[in-house]
Amino acid sequence: MIAPFAAREAFLDWLANERRASPETVEAYGRDIADLLGFLSRHQGGEPDLAALRLADLRAFLAHRAGEGIAATSRARQLSAIKTFLRFLARRHGLPPLPLGGLTGPRRRPPVPRALTEAQALTATTDSFEESPAMAARNRALFTLLYGCGLRISEALSLDMRDAPRAGTGLRVMGKGGKERVVPVLPAVETAVAEWLRHRGHAGPGEPLFTGAKGGRLDPGVAQRALRDLRRATGLPEHATPHALRHSFATHLLGGGADLRAIQELLGHASLSTTQRYTAVDAAGLLETWQKAHPRAG
Structure with a gap:
């Protein structure tokens, strides 16, 4: 023994x-x-x-x-x-x-997405820490697109000039697994992208919509660093990332009364259970609001 x-x-x-x-x-x-x-x-x-x-x-x-x-x-x-x-x-x-x-262990629950407040999302999509006006316009356009249309960073950076979003016209997005979806475009998104295109200059329809400093397709790491620098300069929380803008899109839609099935389609989720994670985010926000505002909360 x-x-x-x-x-x-x-x-x-x-x-x-x-x-x-x-x-x-x-x-x-x-x-x-x-x-x-x-x-x-x-x-x-x-x-x-x-x-x-x-x-x-x-x-x-x-x-x-x-x-x-x-x-x-x-x-x-x-x-x-x-x-x-x-x-x-x-x-x-x-x-x-x-x-x-x-012998299998416990299933780990996926982390609940952390969304930005509406004020924080506005800061992320309007402020800039870039010295170059062109790069500042590019970042604002990209982050406004992520928040305004709920795109993944990979989806936004795969867009070409022919895909430039226009208000009133659905934006066709190729998501995971080659699944295509159409998302509506807000006027603010069109305006921000148009400002970037004025700096970008003429390009053919098959060329990338978002480019780096050397003219090639923008690398996601560069976009992530740009938002990291911005959050440090403006006091945004550490979870302010490109993907948090997508989370915020869904959370703010849900808070505004949007149907969960509609949010699923806009995000391109294959399963409704993935989209349902956002209900936990909204419930947490409601609890925080109640604790601050209800006279018996203390």
Whole structure:
């Protein structure tokens, strides 16, 4: 029988000295294995027999941790630590290997999108930190397009001159998986793009709508850095990114009473469940408003 707590110490020594894991990882994995061994001691009524360990025991441990309110991310890390520990014991101590591939961790919920306020979105689409008037006009046009039409940055940068948005005319966008959609264009979007095109000068219909300093198609990294510089200069929050403008488009539409199915079509989401994440954003905004305004909130 393998002494469980001696096995834990040997495992942590291997992690630190052979795997060169960081002290933080060694400490975290040590806590995770100690939690498991403590649970097994109570579960089996004595010193745990690792050689007799079953997948059912591990599932019971994970269910126990979930019942204690441990976050999914922490339980996923614990499962990773346990799998590494058991594989170590199988290789170094002859422990019968378990079919660990059949043991799956908790599903991680996608993060709730963080939208900008309407005032912050206005700052992101009207201010500029560029010395060049042309680059300033380009950035304003791009960010206004992202917020005004809900485009992904890749979709906006793939547009050509023939696609220049015009108010009253739907903008055809090629989204993920080659799925095409048509989104309406606000006058503010047309105005911002027209201002950029005055700086861009004449170009053929197949040339890129948004270009970099050297004339080629604008790289998304350049656009991301431009908004990063702008948020640092204007005090916008750290989550003010090109994709946050798309989030804000959806969140502000939802807050204004738009139908969720319509927002799904405008965003080009294949599944309504993806669009439904925005309801959590709006609910959070409603709660914040209630807490600030309701006389009994305090």
